[in-house]
């Protein structure tokens with residue numbers, strides 16, 4: 371959902387339903403909460419970071435930067451961010467020494483550049499999905515994270531929600547035999563996203579497969595214990611191309627296999643930024659929504675609303691032999707969070723919990739390679755890389771270009787290439 375207004379409506383209902391304003395009002399913050407800066411006064415900020423921080427005792431919004439200071443200050447005022455200062459550029463915010471971490475909700479094509487800049491400025495990073503324009507850029511982020519010792523988390527918020535882990539446990543328990551097929555979809559009806567939205571801009575690394583790459587991360591999460599090390603082959607990728615720019619997939623349907631050892635799982639995914647209206651005017655509301663379906667040897671399982679499970683979800687297991695149907699929900703706890711969470715925590719609130727825990731661990735002396743051992747779920751950069759590699763393969767199979775490689779002066783990959791050396795040397799040679 372692209373506009374701040376729509377996110378405000380979703381959030382307002384959620385907060386009202388659970389009485390969260392009372393939680394926020396009585397919350398006692400720690401004496402020195404993690405200072406978080408936000409790069410961009412984006413629409414998603416309201417639910418993805420401001421609301422999450424409002425109920426986290428050990429985090430606060432210390433600053434918001436936008437390309438215009440007035441825009442940053444308007445967002446601070448609108449969301450009553452009492453500890454935040456407005457900045458007129460992202461660099462200005464990165465220069466503030468007491469800001470520990472940043473949240474990056476910029477267009478996809480800017481994620482790699484600003485994540486690297488932020489780490490080099492000494493900040494830990496929670497970056498929106500997709501983490502970069504392509505897998506090569508994710509590898510660059512991994513390199514800079516190692517060099518600087520900074521934590522980076524890609525905002526795959528659905529992956530940090532208890533219900534996702536409960537389902538993973540059921541699938542991997544072997545109780546229902548092996549997984550055969552996984553289906554995942556995410557779609558919006560036409561007109562929700564404006565034609566000028568960042569999602570339709572190739573130079574900003576737009577496209578349905580990029581914006582809605584949850585369909586790849588969810589399907590692969592349930593297809594194999596880990597996508598890393600598995601053999602992935604894209605069998606088919608059918609885009610519905612944008613009328614104005616054929617490099618943009620307004621929608622993508624893809625089939626791929628994930629092979630682990632002898633066992634292969636077939637995955638079918640569908641991502642749609644706006645299904646064209648029926649007869650040109652009836653919005654296809656029925657084509658919208660999100661869900662995962664898993665076919666195992668002895669059962670079929672569906673997980674509806676995986677992207678926004680906090681608003682209501684159901685894991686439905688149908689036993690193939692008996693026809694018995696079991697329905698489960700998991701708003702808290704689960705096998706990875708153990709005894710943690712609140713029924714009203716959003717996916718973004720769980721995400722913030724995981725991020726703050728890891729940043730605090732590193733500030734306390736933990737090494738980056740030990741982050742997975744910190745209690746609670748985590749998404750490694752290796753997992754982000756594997757999902758991005760899959761997206762790259764889908765574009766290649768569809769006969770479309772991978773998303774842009776934005777020239778970046780800090781790029782370690784670029785610096786080492788002949789092309790980059792020429793580009794760097796050129797201005798000097800001309801003066």
Ligand SMILES: NC(=O)C1=CN([C@@H]2O[C@H](COP(=O)(O)OP(=O)(O)OC[C@H]3O[C@@H](n4cnc5c(N)ncnc54)[C@H](OP(=O)(O)O)[C@@H]3O)[C@@H](O)[C@H]2O)C=CC1
Nearest residue numbers: 372410411412413414436437475476477478498499500568
């Ligand atoms: N986790 C989730 O559920 C969701 C994640 N997202 C992700 O968040 C990111 C932002 O999405 P969304 O909030 O919808 O987008 P918006 O268009 O609302 O925000 C993008 C921000 O990027 C900044 N920006 C910087 N350079 C440019 C440029 N050249 N063109 C346009 N904007 C620019 C703008 O900042 P400024 O304020 O400085 O002008 C703007 O605030 C995307 O990566 C998207 O995939 C989006 C929705 C849901």
Ligand SMILES: O=C1OC[C@@H](O)[C@H](O)[C@H]1O
Nearest residue numbers: 371372558569581582677
């Ligand atoms: O959850 C989502 O749904 C709609 C998308 O456009 C958005 O970016 C995504 O994160």
